[in-house]
Amino acid sequence: MRRVYLDHNATSPLRPEARAAMLAAMDALGNPSSVHSEGRAAKAIVEKARGQISEAFGVGAHDIVFTASATEAAALALKDRGFHAGDIEHDAVAAWVQPDLPLNAGQVCVTEPAQTALQLANSETGIVQTLPASLGFCDMTQGFGKLPLAFSWSGADIACA
Structure with a gap:
């Protein structure tokens, strides 16, 4: 086979x-x-x-800041910053955020973009998040090379890939 x-x-x-x-x-x-x-x-x-x-x-x-991995980049960007997220974030991001934002059909419901961490694309479900303006953090790791993107389009203050 x-x-x-x-x-x-x-x-x-x-x-x-x-x-x-x-x-x-x-x-x-x-x-x-x-x-x-x-x-x-x-x-x-x-x-x-x-x-x-x-x-x-x-x-x-x-x-551009080089790190050994997206996991390290997420830790550097998120540690002790009090960001909120949905409970669908990758473990590398989930370790540093409060997973208290609700979901609606796989989309994270964002109320305070500046204090929110979102992944651009989920590697397991394929869902692509709608990124709000003034987003605090965006994990672009799974979208890079697969989706047309630029940091300047994301509206995020900080991103990793």
Whole structure:
């Protein structure tokens, strides 16, 4: 029987271009914070990636903060901020919010956007949330690369992907 892999929301095979870029970066030797030539070369790789990500999200390169994962990014953005959310958020976000907002047909009912955390798209149900203006936090992880989006369109103060 031929198997078909359908869990691309969790992990997908790398595109050849991404694999080549990762291998090239891994072969670069140097601390991007160092001023020697190896450090400057490593910093150039980081800044090229920052530029590509900022372009993809429609923000300035200075707005991009790299973390090890979306889980770490959510913790950095949400810890001790008192955000509210629906009980459908990914565990990475749910750990840092109060899951007290009601749902209506899978959509989170937002009353105070500035104090609300919403995921753009749910990886299990496929529901895409309607994002209100002045949203406090948006988890764009599952929407990136699948939905047309830009941070500037989201109306969120902070987002992760």
